[in-house]
Amino acid sequence: xxxxxxxxIGLVVIIALAFxxxxxxxxxxxxxxxxxxxxxxxxxxxxxxxxxxLTQEEQTIEVENEHGLNILKxxxxxxxxxxxxxxxxxxxSFGFVDRTGGTIICxxxxxxxxxxxxxxxxxxxxxxx
Amino acid sequence: MQRLNEQSxxxxxxxxxxxxxxxxxxxxxMVESLIPLNMGVPGxxxxxxxxxxxxxLYFLRARDAMMMVLLKTLLTAFIFGTFSSFLFSxxxxxxxFVAMWFLLLIGRDKLSFIGISIVGGIAHNIGQLxxxxxxxxxxxxxxxxxxxLIMGVLTGIAVGIAVRYLVPSLSKMSLxxxxxx
Numbered sequence: 001x002x003x004x005x006x007x008x009i010g011l012v013v014i015i016a017l018a019f020x021x022x023x024x025x026x027x028x029x030x031x032x033x034x035x036x037x038x039x040x041x042x043x044x045x046x047x048x049x050x051x052x053x054l055t056q057e058e059q060t061i062e063v064e065n066e067h068g069l070n071i072l073k074x075x076x077x078x079x080x081x082x083x084x085x086x087x088x089x090x091x092x093s094f095g096f097v098d099r100t101g102g103t104i105i106c107x108x109x110x111x112x113x114x115x116x117x118x119x120x121x122x123x124x125x126x127x128x129x
Numbered sequence: 130m131q132r133l134n135e136q137s138x139x140x141x142x143x144x145x146x147x148x149x150x151x152x153x154x155x156x157x158x159m160v161e162s163l164i165p166l167n168m169g170v171p172g173x174x175x176x177x178x179x180x181x182x183x184x185x186l187y188f189l190r191a192r193d194a195m196m197m198v199l200l201k202t203l204l205t206a207f208i209f210g211t212f213s214s215f216l217f218s219x220x221x222x223x224x225x226f227v228a229m230w231f232l233l234l235i236g237r238d239k240l241s242f243i244g245i246s247i248v249g250g251i252a253h254n255i256g257q258l259x260x261x262x263x264x265x266x267x268x269x270x271x272x273x274x275x276x277x278l279i280m281g282v283l284t285g286i287a288v289g290i291a292v293r294y295l296v297p298s299l300s301k302m303s304l305x306x307x308x309x310x
Contacts, residue, residue, distance in 0.1 A: 004236065005244035012251065012282050019275035046266050087211070101272045105261065107213055112265050 023099065038100060038115050040079045042072070045110045054078055054098065054115070067109040079113060081106070139307060146304065147185070147193050151200035154181035158205050173280045176250050178205075180291045182222075183229060183246055187296055188308045191230050198226045217260045224256025225249040242292040247285030254281055 042049045044065060052061060052074055059074040060082070070091070073082040078098025081091045084106055091106035100117035157177040164175070178201060185194040202222045206215035229249040232240060240248075254277040261270045299305050 001243055002239065002241045004239035005241050005247075008240065008244045008247060009282055009286075012247065012278050016275040016278040043265070087209075088214075101269060103269055103272060105265070105270070107217070107261075107264075108211055110213075110264075112267070114267065114269050 026099070038077070038098075038117055040074070041114045041116055043112050043114075049111075052079070063109075063111060065109075067111070070106055070109055070111055072104075072113065079104070079115070081113075084109065142304060142307070143189060143193055146189060146308075147197045147200070150181045150185045151197045151204065154178040154197070154201040155204045155208065157181065158201075159208070162209065173277065174284075176253065176284050176288055177291075179225065179246055179249055179253070179288045180295065182226060183242060183249065183288070183292045184295055184299065186226075186229055186233055187242075187292075188299070188305060194230070195226060198222050213264070216264070217257050220260035221253040221256040224259075225253035228252035241289065242296075243286055243289030246289040246292060247282055250281040250285040250288065251278060254278070 038054045040052050054077050061072040063070045068085045071083040073080050078096050080096040081104050084091050086106055086108040094104040102115045104113040161175050161177045185197045202219050229245050232245045258270050
């Protein structure tokens, strides 16, 4: 291992942490006001399939099309891929997502779930004339 | 005549090495898919095939290594991929190949195999995320890049150590005579 390697490793870790650590704080702050519900945007093949509000109550969403079947579950203000019949099952490994910007992707089924923060809707609400 | 023979001999050896390396890389990806590895980052892999790409870059010319990368990606796609997964892996493989080739050209004395394979792994991730961005038409996928960077460092260290052991032992084989840099 040369000095350049250590420099490189340090640099990469610092860049990564610079992105990850602010997210932890962001999460702590947003846990206090759960009255602002986030929404999850489900798109298939680039087209909007459904927008769901992430509630605490459990809801099950089935996405079935010519690519295959995906079952999503909403609970505790977040969403998770519960089951899918895709070959690689990478989408199941995304786990439970509840932060703004979080995504679940199922490549073979061209399905994507994105979590959008409540702030965007606040912005629209503010433009009252 | 003697000279011509030698040249075709070298060309033949190159072809053989490219074929063997591509085959080993495919086997390594198969082995990798058998290892259940879930480190909390979706889609993160060990990148064992990168061992062969880096070793190939070390011994052979860039165009031979490029050939090996294309062969490896095509073969893996035929064995367990779909068309979309092929697009993603070729994008990642090409990004990683270009990054490692460039580093071997300019940074050979500053970086060891570990540093080069880390950059290769990270370039692979960025390539795949870029493919995903184009495919899904969103930039939000880059949300996962920081986690992938950390994983890239860890797997890059592992791959780099493997290459450091592999290159000296391959150098002792007669097949690799004449390719030593």
